[in-house]
Amino acid sequence: MAETGSFDYNALFAHRVTVAPRMVASGQLYTYDFAVGHPAPDALPLQELVEATARALDRDGRELAHYIAAEGYLGLRQIVAKKMALHEHVTVDPEHIIIGNGSSQLIAMLIDCFLDPGDTVLTEEFTYVGTLRRLQRARANVIGVPADEHGMRMDALEDTLRTLQQQGVQPKFIYTLTNFHNPLGVDLSVERKRHMLRLATAYGVLIVEDDVYGDLRFEGDTPPSMLSMDTTGCVVWLGTFSKIMAAGLRLGWAVVPPGLFPYLIDHKLDSGTNTFASMVVAEYLQGHLEQRVHDIVQVYQHKRDTLLHALDTYVSGKATWTRPKGGMFLWLTLPPEIDTERHLDKAHGADVNYYPGVAFSPSKATGRNCMRLAYGYPLRSTIEEGIKRLASVLPL
Numbered sequence: 001m002a003e004t005g006s007f008d009y010n011a012l013f014a015h016r017v018t019v020a021p022r023m024v025a026s027g028q029l030y031t032y033d034f035a036v037g038h039p040a041p042d043a044l045p046l047q048e049l050v051e052a053t054a055r056a057l058d059r060d061g062r063e064l065a066h067y068i069a070a071e072g073y074l075g076l077r078q079i080v081a082k083k084m085a086l087h088e089h090v091t092v093d094p095e096h097i098i099i100g101n102g103s104s105q106l107i108a109m110l111i112d113c114f115l116d117p118g119d120t121v122l123t124e125e126f127t128y129v130g131t132l133r134r135l136q137r138a139r140a141n142v143i144g145v146p147a148d149e150h151g152m153r154m155d156a157l158e159d160t161l162r163t164l165q166q167q168g169v170q171p172k173f174i175y176t177l178t179n180f181h182n183p184l185g186v187d188l189s190v191e192r193k194r195h196m197l198r199l200a201t202a203y204g205v206l207i208v209e210d211d212v213y214g215d216l217r218f219e220g221d222t223p224p225s226m227l228s229m230d231t232t233g234c235v236v237w238l239g240t241f242s243k244i245m246a247a248g249l250r251l252g253w254a255v256v257p258p259g260l261f262p263y264l265i266d267h268k269l270d271s272g273t274n275t276f277a278s279m280v281v282a283e284y285l286q287g288h289l290e291q292r293v294h295d296i297v298q299v300y301q302h303k304r305d306t307l308l309h310a311l312d313t314y315v316s317g318k319a320t321w322t323r324p325k326g327g328m329f330l331w332l333t334l335p336p337e338i339d340t341e342r343h344l345d346k347a348h349g350a351d352v353n354y355y356p357g358v359a360f361s362p363s364k365a366t367g368r369n370c371m372r373l374a375y376g377y378p379l380r381s382t383i384e385e386g387i388k389r390l391a392s393v394l395p396l
């Protein structure tokens with residue numbers, strides 16, 4: 001195979017493709033890595049997964065011979081339904097659950113199903129980069145709605161919806177992160193959830209409730225989701241096993257309103273998501289669901305506490321930060337003159353990594369002096385040293 005060649009692909013790409021080759025291999029990790037949003041390898045229940053694999057293959061291994069229904073392995077959809085009842089207090093029929101190659105695939109399907117180039121989607125002022133990139137690739141008009149410590153601001157959402165209506169623009173969906181926001185680390189209050197549901201119904205907009213961090217709660221009780229309060233079928237709910245189990249399993253799910261289900265499933269042309277991984281996770285969680293969530297929450301909570309303490313020690317009075325009640329991110333705001341993107345190389349030189357705030361902004365107009373700090377991956381014993389190094393490379 002030619003290692004390099006002169007073939008010109010540019011003339012052949014589809015119009016929707018913005019042609020930018022990958023510059024940096026993803027997957028590169030630093031010792032003090034506050035950039036990546038997944039658990040540390042030492043938090044995986046590997047031995048239990050080995051045992052679950054043996055049991056699952058022994059009993060059901062022959063099923064691997066088949067392609068399965070696009071919605072995914074029934075045993076896993078049943079576990080998801082059980083989990084939704086246990087953790088979200090909502091009754092979901094496994095028939096309305098779609099398992100995807102991570103929730104990412106389901107987000108991509110929603111975009112594929114609903115968006116033509118130029119269509120409008122509303123998100124928080126800062127939002128999950130993976131979704132933002134997909135929306136931009138689909139040439140969506142992404143409008144970031146301001147958020148505060150209680151999540152997206154409903155006055156701003158209402159103004160935006162009204163203005164769009166006056167302009168004759170029908171937004172397709174509101175993509176919102178309800179618990180332990182990525183990157184902000186805040187929650188959407190129950191009162192605002194009710195308000196958002198009212199607005200969505202009044203303006204005929206779908207809500208995509210992305211709650212992939214909702215399991216990782218350190219404080220308080222789980223508040224009702226919009227899914228549980230929805231009476232009209234305007235909410236699609238997203239969950240994942242990446243955060244409580246492992247990102248490499250690539251298993252997430254969507255709870256889809258019955259009326260939308262046939263349309264959405266028609267966009268899943270992959271003959272079902274990885275049955276092998278689904279079987280193993282279903283088998284493991286059958287006996288470990290509550291224990292697993294409890295154990296992983298402890299891990300993240302200790303890391304959050306260590307990070308908050310380190311920030312108090314090294315950047316107190318020079319920066320402000322959110323105090324997440326769960327999940328794995330906090331949002332650090334530095335003095336306005338500090339552009340966090342410009343200092344990333346220096347941080348890498350000190351073996352530290354973080355995500356510059358501007359990357360999360362649909363308009364790229366805000367967040368220059370901010371960064372997301374993720375505490376899921378770094379070892380707890382390295383967090384303090386990492387923040388000390390970070391403080392030393394920033395002009396504070």
Ligand SMILES: Cc1ncc(COP(=O)(O)O)c(C=O)c1O
Binds near residue numbers: 101130
């Ligand atoms: C808010 C949010 N949604 C969705 C995803 C996608 O996760 P996965 O595809 O692993 O389920 C992520 C990943 O980090 C995320 O942060």
